[in-house]
Amino acid sequence: MIFRQLFDSVSGTYSYLLASRHGGEALIIDPVLEKVDRYLKLMEELDLRLVKAVDTHLHADHITGLGALRDRTRCITVMGEQSQVDVVSMRIGEGDRLHVEGLSLDVLYTPGHTDDSYSFIMGDRIFTGDTLLIRGTGRTDFQNGDARQQYASLQRLMRLPEETLVFPAHDYKGDTVSTIGEEKRHNPRLQVRDAEAYAALMEGLHLPNPKMMDVAVPANMRQGLLQAEIARRGWAIGSTEAAALIGAHGVVLVDLREQAERAKHGVIPGSVHAPYADLQANLRPGGVLHDLATATGRALLFYCAFGERSAMAVQAAQDAGLLQTRHIAGGMGAWARAGLMVERPGCRAVAAQPASAGGA
Incomplete structure (x- = not known):
């Protein structure tokens, strides 16, 4: 399998390129607009054909690369069925499977950070978007976020095998991967007794809005082909x-x-x-x-x-x-x-x- 974890240092975003073989079909998760040329160059070097580009949720801290990748490769763009993005090529929901040649990802609806947040399980790893971060969790104070919903989503993720690798959409400390077991034991936001305690913790963060929010959210909601x-x-x-x-x-x-x-x-x-x-x-x-x-x-x-x-x-x-x-x-x-x-x-x-x- 071909697996590449790609990083945008400006927004702290991880994007993931997946394919089963050289010369085969590829899928990318959470692409960033400014990195599209880099993605396409890498796919050319690996002799891959991009067929699907996926966002785990509507991002507020960067402009997605979905539209640019679609326009340049005619790939299928994918988001969750709850998303209010104007047009993407495919809507997915809980229990669906996302396929490209030789690979299949199980689709989990994990709301809380936003109401359109999804995670994707592939074999020994899970791509958690902003639901579960490394030693952290996604904020829940905008875009129809809900701390109690996120607590339920996190509890669901914690039931996965402890050796499951965790690949989030963001990291700001330089960490690249964790495991469910590590997060269960060492993530400070998971050391709470119940949903109410988690909600109180999240409501007390008082975080500033992402710098790109006023630009990124409107741009990301207008991805449709004209x-x-x-x-x-x-x-x-x-x-x-x-x-x-x-x-x-x-x-x-x-x-x-x-x-x-x-x-x-x-x-x-x-x-x-x-x-x-x-x-x-x-x-x-x-x-x-x-x-x-x-x-x-x-x-x-x-x-x-x-x-x-x-x-x-x-x-x-x-x-x-x-x-x-x-x-x-x-x-x-x-x-x-x-x-x-x-x-x-x-x-x-x-x-x-x-x-x-x-x-x-």
């Missing part, structure tokens, strides 16, 4: 208009989501599955989507969760010369809000349920 530009070019249609095309001879609906998303949220009846991860191969001559469009003359109508992947797919298809391509603006989120039908394997068609606000 789907308005895709619409301006005439490459987008609304969900109700798309529903009228189901079964139409000249149109193929193409679902770009991963299989787990399809199982969780359902699919538009009559659509074919062509995961976004395989998009470039599918658009080349001999690829499934290229041949489907050119052999039959049918238009491709892409959709995903909330529109980001499908907007990028339309641009990629247009660049590949497949001009009869559009996408469903707002994706399955808009589809659900319109109360339109979805199918699930082995079940009859049902009305879609609205997903969490903001996503793609």
Whole structure:
């Protein structure tokens, strides 16, 4: 496995690059905007292809690299389903798994520092964001933080095997890694009797706001691809208009989501599955989507969760010369809000349920 812990000294942020092999797919956790060139250079040196960029929560002390990495690599951006970021490519929730080639991370919802905080378990290690730091914990006094919720999240983490390696999103003292056992015994904020004592401890800290907060939070909440530009070019249609095309001879609906998303949220009846991860191969001559469009003359109508992947797919298809391509603006989120039908394997068609606000 390839594992790199990368550090931004200005914000004290750790970012983590993960891949199973040289030449394979990669995932990065908590990237920093100013370090994007460094990440891309490292991935070039290691012969890696970035497919997912993940933030553990909405950061207040630096501007995320999610948007820049998406724009430069067409990777999938990922955040928790509670996040109020305008658009990311994939929303995850408690109990989900985050996959790239050869690697799988278990998703844990660990609120308290913020209401959209997540941790990720991969084998012998856990990436804790700002929930659990080395000999500390994330503050709980803004962004819908809640000390009692964080105490419950920390207690959950403390039930992991003591040898589990702890990799946080920040450190300001030079420490790089800890273990659950070390934190259980030596983290001063965990030496309290109950949630009320923890809340009293956190409420007494009276910490100043992060220096970058007024800039970082608004910037980090506006990460979405400008789907308005895709619409301006005439490459987008609304969900109700798309529903009228189901079964139409000249149109193929193409679902770009991963299989787990399809199982969780359902699919538009009559659509074919062509995961976004395989998009470039599918658009080349001999690829499934290229041949489907050119052999039959049918238009491709892409959709995903909330529109980001499908907007990028339309641009990629247009660049590949497949001009009869559009996408469903707002994706399955808009589809659900319109109360339109979805199918699930082995079940009859049902009305879609609205997903969490903001996503793609």
